[in-house]
Amino acid sequence: REHVQAYSTDSNVLKKNHPLHIMVGSKREHLLAHPLSTSLLRHKWTKYGRYIYYFSLIIYLVFLCFLTGYLVTVRPPFVDSADNDTQTQWQNWSANNTSVILVFSVIGKFIILGLAAFHIFKEVIQMIVQRSDYLTLENLLEWGLYTLSVLFVIDVESGDWLSSTQPTKASWQWEVGAVAIFLAWFDLILFIRKFPRFGIYVVMFTDILTTFMKFAIVFLLFVVAFALCFYTLLSNQWSFRTVEVSLVKTAVMMIGEFEFDSIFHNFEDKGDQAEYSDQLFYGPTTYVIFVVFLIIGSIIIMNLLVGLAVDDIKGVQEEAVLERLAMQVDLTLDVEQNLPEFIRKRFVRKLETMKPNSIHTNALKAWLFSDSATSAQAIAKALNPEKTEIEKLQEQQEDLMGAVNELRYRVKNMKYQNDRLEELLNALVDQAGLKVDEEDKIEKDEKQRVMKSRPGMARTKDK
Numbered sequence: 001r002e003h004v005q006a007y008s009t010d011s012n013v014l015k016k017n018h019p020l021h022i023m024v025g026s027k028r029e030h031l032l033a034h035p036l037s038t039s040l041l042r043h044k045w046t047k048y049g050r051y052i053y054y055f056s057l058i059i060y061l062v063f064l065c066f067l068t069g070y071l072v073t074v075r076p077p078f079v080d081s082a083d084n085d086t087q088t089q090w091q092n093w094s095a096n097n098t099s100v101i102l103v104f105s106v107i108g109k110f111i112i113l114g115l116a117a118f119h120i121f122k123e124v125i126q127m128i129v130q131r132s133d134y135l136t137l138e139n140l141l142e143w144g145l146y147t148l149s150v151l152f153v154i155d156v157e158s159g160d161w162l163s164s165t166q167p168t169k170a171s172w173q174w175e176v177g178a179v180a181i182f183l184a185w186f187d188l189i190l191f192i193r194k195f196p197r198f199g200i201y202v203v204m205f206t207d208i209l210t211t212f213m214k215f216a217i218v219f220l221l222f223v224v225a226f227a228l229c230f231y232t233l234l235s236n237q238w239s240f241r242t243v244e245v246s247l248v249k250t251a252v253m254m255i256g257e258f259e260f261d262s263i264f265h266n267f268e269d270k271g272d273q274a275e276y277s278d279q280l281f282y283g284p285t286t287y288v289i290f291v292v293f294l295i296i297g298s299i300i301i302m303n304l305l306v307g308l309a310v311d312d313i314k315g316v317q318e319e320a321v322l323e324r325l326a327m328q329v330d331l332t333l334d335v336e337q338n339l340p341e342f343i344r345k346r347f348v349r350k351l352e353t354m355k356p357n358s359i360h361t362n363a364l365k366a367w368l369f370s371d372s373a374t375s376a377q378a379i380a381k382a383l384n385p386e387k388t389e390i391e392k393l394q395e396q397q398e399d400l401m402g403a404v405n406e407l408r409y410r411v412k413n414m415k416y417q418n419d420r421l422e423e424l425l426n427a428l429v430d431q432a433g434l435k436v437d438e439e440d441k442i443e444k445d446e447k448q449r450v451m452k453s454r455p456g457m458a459r460t461k462d463k
Helices: 011-016 019-026 035-073 077-081 084-096 098-134 137-153 171-194 199-234 243-253 260-264 266-273 283-318 320-337 341-346 363-369 376-383 389-432 438-452 455-462
Strands: none
Touching: 011 098, 011 320, 019 035, 019 320, 035 098, 035 137, 035 171, 035 320, 077 084, 077 171, 084 098, 098 137, 137 171, 171 199, 171 320, 199 243, 199 283, 199 320, 243 283, 260 283
16 A cells, blocks of 8 residues: 555664564574565565676676776886886786776776775765664775775876876885775675575685684784794794794794794704804704694694684584575665665565476576575475474374274273173073083173173173
8 A cells, every 4th residue: 555654764673673684683494494484585586686786796896807907907116126127028018918908907997986986975875874784894894995996096106197008006005906906806705695505605704714713812822922932042043033023934834834944954954054044053942842833833723723613614504594594684685775665665565476386497597596495395395394392292192192092992892802702602501501610600690790781782782
């Protein structure tokens, strides 16, 4: 109905109170996997979610492509201080690739600036819509990416950088470009995290990274301890000349790059030609510390990190279905949150026809867009859900009671048959005129009395 209004106009409230969002927050995997929930999610995804997502992905890939090409084709500032051969090789490469330089260095910088401005404008709109929920690590990373990209592309060294065909960069700009290209490719990883088919692996990576950050303090303390020790004993050697260099060298040694011969045997190998930086002044102590470092750093800590990573991967795999559905719900609701209200109302549907047995003729399309949650098997499973433990126990109890009643009936029937057989034998004895002991007769009379007390059996005897 046109006059019906939502209980709130705040898109953040609508998202937080959405049933799918509540299911994700409560980790109700069986509810999210229900065909009713998946069909609602699929409806939102197919009607507007996927178009906005793929459009944003294509725009970002164009931005990433031109930023990468611009970085590769622009002349690095340190080439100016290189030898003549290096400068000649760079000039020859530039002369042989003028078309590539024209596309990426000249045209590309305007495309980079335009797309960066477009993304910054989108982030501003997103900030206005989401307000306090906007402050996330991913959004801060995007702000850093687009800001650094603009600073890298602008030619501050050129007088007329708009018409310049040979961009020149300052040293600080080249460093900014290195950080920008890293953030650009890293942001692409976060971008495909919401893609159901590949996002689970990104979730594994982020979970392992989170675990490592928790362990990083302990790891850093070990690095500092051994780095200061090596600096004290080996500061004459080039690899441990300062505390900062010793810290980096010790961290690298943690992953197995020891360079044992260059540290301990370089003095012996060079003999009389050995210099001050090749000598080992405190051999026994250094050997002991190195062995302790080998055991703690390379064996214990590294295996501990591997164990933590395996445990995280196992946990993600156990909740893989929930993680995949949660990522798709977040993506769809984020897209819906940014849409105007009149557009959201246009896609509200009261009825949807499902064809669970339909087959995709395109194998790639079937692999990317098939939804197993709305298949015929899934619908049949939802209509006949798996019973809980209590329901299974009740069903077993009912089966047991049925078996007991059946056994009781059979025992009663067997007793009745035995009594009939005994009656027949007594009748034969009476007909033949045989004598029966008094005790047997008393027992016979007692049984006849019992038989007469049973109406059903007495009627049978009369017949």
